Amino acid sequence: MTAKIVTVTNQKGGCGKTTVSMQLAGGLAKHGRVLVVDADAQATATRWAASASDDQPFPATVTGLAAAGAKLHREVRKYLTDYDFILIDCPPSVESPVPQSALLVSDLALIPIIPAPADLWAASGTRVLIEQAGALNNGLIARMVPNMVPRTSLGDEVLGELSGYGIPLTQAQLRQRTAYREAQVYGTTVHTMGARARDSIEEVDLLLEEILGILSGVAR
Template identity: 45%
Template sequence: MPAKIITVFNQKGGAGKSTVSTNVAGTLGSRERKTLLVDLDPQATASISVGNAPDHRPFPASLANLSQVNKPEREIRKFVDDFDFIVIDCPPAIRSTAPSVALLISDLGLIPVGPSGGNLWAIEEAKKLGVYAQGLNPDLKLRAVANMDQNITIVRQVFKAAEQDEEIQMFKTRLGLRGAYKEAEVSGTTVLQIAGAKAAHKEINALVDEILQVLGEE
């Protein structure tokens, strides 16, 4: 069967797209699902992170940096028969057409929502982009995920408002603001390989479980 394609996108930067992309891809790979992480962001955060992995402990998913390719969707299609999942890390949609293109070949569009009021504007714009893509790709599903969750009133209010959106369902799982995610980024791994990060382990596994359920791949 061809790979299921997951595009992680948002209108703005700072919502944690690369954190979500690398950890979702790496977790799928750790579950023995053959997974490709595609980096479309010229900042190459995901590529730099994966490149930090030591030789004795390679990142559990393959990597393709296609940020300089004119038609990345054409290149991505070349991989669909070789992998179970392809996870695409996109640059901010406000600066790039990459998310629009990626969504047209995707099974799931995943919108990380960061803990600030500006993210409510961003999710509205991302939603417009996703809904437009659904008109051209009827199989596309859209979901949001709360990222960098904190027990702070304004953060709770932002996520509660996002949860009330009737058009874009938010996953039940929230990823916390935890040092383990930063540690994983600089060490070229996922939080699953960070000893003692039990809360982060539980979060990322729960998120991937929800993703698999939406894609019918439980």
């Protein structure tokens, strides 16, 4: 079996790319061997995994490949037979060649998006990126993942606008919750945090289910 590849990308900084990558990696680890490719020179995913305690290591392997730049896809191909799932955590930069390269070998692009006006305005750049990548990689599927969703009608309004955007939204949404920040601090995922992270675990599991459903339809 060769790995299914999921790239998590958005040119907007701080929208939750690393959070989505790492939480999904934790969930996917129950379904197979998982590699997180840290394609961001900020190395947030690498530091995250390194913050794990010795008795509870991060459940997936994290490897730093930001330096590969436009050749990232070639590097990622080397891991195809060793893993069942590869998640590529992209940098936020508009100029970086990394997302384009990652999308060349991806089955699925996930675009975390905060339902707020500035994030919506920035989304058009990412849509262009996905369109360009789709022209080179015909099978590429893309989904926007609403993240840090507030409990206000403003969030709903922006999500409503996004639904006509050309890239479908996942049904699952991640709300704004402290558990996600804590998981990063302790180098873990919400799944290991017990009852206090119950709501986060539930929504990550829904997202995971949706993504497994999409990936199961991908022929390889």
